Amino acid sequence: MTEPVFQRLAVIGCGLIGGSIALAARERGAAASIAVAARKADTLERARQRGFAETYTHDAAEAVADADCVIICVPVGATGEVAAAIGPALKPGAIVSDAGSVKASVIALARPHLPETVHFIPAHPVAGTEQSGPDAAFAELFDGRWCIFTPEGDVDADALAKLTAFWERLGASVETMDAAHHDLVLAITSHVPHLIAYNIVSTANDLQTVTRSEVMKFAAGGFRDFTRIAASDPTMWRDVFLHNREAVLEMLGRFSEDLTALQRAIRWSDGDALFDLFTKTRAIRRGIIDAGQEADLPDFGRPHGAGD
């Protein structure tokens, strides 16, 4: 068996991401022992039933007391509160990281509460499903995915190497960029896609000329694809939009401007403009499949036929 990367890992938050990190770390031997903390009683109880860790507590400070590495896995808006709670209890030399979908804001929230003696390496594993909570967690979630680190200034090279080894043990690859750039990249690859998915589902829900039952029955024409990410955790996503406001508004402005041009092409029956745009978008999917970020199966590999 390979040596564990950390002797003691603390995971704060036991939802889809925190739970999957704990399960993957156990299964792949990335930590010799794990402590998890959750605020809610039923979350902690499910974490215990699923065997996420050796230690279970409602007290984040207790969970981090002996930890070599702490990963904060809560909605980004709660990051400051968690950092304030664990700050005084952190072991000197510990690595403190997170899994938030926004980085500049997380750094601003967490940094003031963390002692100089710890190595703070903000991180974002780009992985997930539309489900949430401890029951949604699974050890394979990070296989083949990217984890983006956004360290600031001079970060200890050993700490960076250890956290990289940890994520690689969980199946991910690590990329480093600055926090502001991360927030721009994720605004277009994740945040705006979620926003427009939530939006079209809401628009369809509010129609009077088409019933909700018709929307559901005939969803296989494309709409159902959007309902997946529009079923994602509302608290997590509210926080993402509140905390990555500028980048989201910038990307959303571009999206709307481009959509207005398409709308105009439809109104003026500019078939060539539509055809050209619909042709160039095909290549991107091919690129994503070639980059190993999508299975090469029609219809996402959805089941067809009798078992559907």
Place this chain on the structure above:
Amino acid sequence: MTEPVFQRLAVIGCGLIGGSIALAARERGAAASIAVAARKADTLERARQRGFAETYTHDAAEAVADADCVIICVPVGATGEVAAAIGPALKPGAIVSDAGSVKASVIALARPHLPETVHFIPAHPVAGTEQSGPDAAFAELFDGRWCIFTPEGDVDADALAKLTAFWERLGASVETMDAAHHDLVLAITSHVPHLIAYNIVSTANDLQTVTRSEVMKFAAGGFRDFTRIAASDPTMWRDVFLHNREAVLEMLGRFSEDLTALQRAIRWSDGDALFDLFTKTRAIRRGIIDAGQEADLPDFGRPHGAGD
């Protein structure tokens, strides 16, 4: 073996839809013999290699000559041309149908070319994948899906019953509505979703601040979902937007209005408005799963882990 519904079926067009109809009709014994027509030599050759039919021809009029049922499966903009070609060759009493995603426009294009002696029943199977052409066809495509009929005026009850039996044999359920309502329903459940998917992929493709390679690498955050339908056939989709213009512009107007409200909520940090909207959209996915139009699997059932 159950009796075939039709003695002779003609399918005009051998792409994903026409090919899947032919394969399903053969496999399920819905037609005693099948003739297929395709314009392009390589399409017809692939149809032959995959065994779609008994008769293969480039001449649509030849394919329909003895047919009890003809299904036109071409991009909606080509419907008038096909109807003009087959009109004089149709057998009196034959059923003429189609598979177009737009119905009012298809009726206006086809009707003038069809003799009074045939039963014209416009139809739309709400099924598909992002792939196109004869290689994408498969017999299970219509299992559990809906096929919408939009007959006008007094249509022969026997003809309606036979076409219904045919689609049910292919695994689909049949619903009837008027063409204008169909076009409105599909505008929100299929056409606008495709348009915004094409649009966000194009927006992402054109950015300077985020590279195309970054968009591809970090697509698992949500963006990759949109690239699936944005990889759909450009000719088919150009025609859909040109031929369902009014309904698409109406639904797109509502979508944009709602998106502007969400944008404002982000700008003014109205977390409650975001949370409430993100909460209500969850129920729709549950409804789609309960309606049998989506598999109850996280992440569309995408493979995770080693085989990803």
